[in-house]
Amino acid sequence: MLGALLKQVVSGLEEIPEEIVEAYEDQRPVVGGRGPQLAAIVKMLQNTVSTKRTFILIDALDECVARDRVKILDSLNQIVQSSPRTRIFVTGRSHIEAEVGRRLSGRVTAMRITPRRDDIVSYIHSRLDEDITPDAMDNSLKADILKKIPKDISEM
Numbered sequence: 394m395l396g397a398l399l400k401q402v403v404s405g406l407e408e409i410p411e412e413i414v415e416a417y418e419d420q421r422p423v424v425g426g427r428g429p430q431l432a433a434i435v436k437m438l439q440n441t442v443s444t445k446r447t448f449i450l451i452d453a454l455d456e457c458v459a460r461d462r463v464k465i466l467d468s469l470n471q472i473v474q475s476s477p478r479t480r481i482f483v484t485g486r487s488h489i490e491a492e493v494g495r496r497l498s499g500r501v502t503a504m505r506i507t508p509r510r511d512d513i514v515s516y517i518h519s520r521l522d523e524d525i526t527p528d529a530m531d532n533s534l535k536a537d538i539l540k541k542i543p544k545d546i547s548e549m
Contacts, residue, residue, distance in 0.1 A: 395434045402441050413437050435468045443476040455485035466496030513543040
């Protein structure tokens with residue numbers, strides 16, 4: 394994930410920093426052409442984002458395996474420690490909120506966002522209207538969908 398993040402950051406630059414070119418060239422002859430290790434990627438990210446304001450967005454962090462999530466958060470913390478102009482936006486379910494706060498040195502503002510039932514029903518209606526086989530569903534099934542799904546989603 395952090396390698397992909399580095400790639401995105403570098404793609405916005407006019408020129409790829411020599412340090413990054415060398416790191417990837419050094420790994421090319423290795424069997425399978427593996428990329429630089431995590432510590433090297435974090436260092437390259439630190440150097441690359443330290444000169445300008447950078448926003449990093451990671452969506453659905455709660456879906457990461459816990460041990461990988463720890464590595465990601467610790468790496469992001471290292472990046473923001475050395476690059477105070479970098480901002481991180483992370484989305485995830487509430488059960489990771491404390492972990493994110495701990496791993497990012499408490500410099501976290503949490504915002505809970507919950508879906509409104511009307512929004513969910515409206516979205517389901519629009520998806521049902523796009524159904525390419527509308528005859529496959531009778532009004533009873535449609536009513537069940539419109540009752541059950543919004544209830545289940547609002548409990549997440």
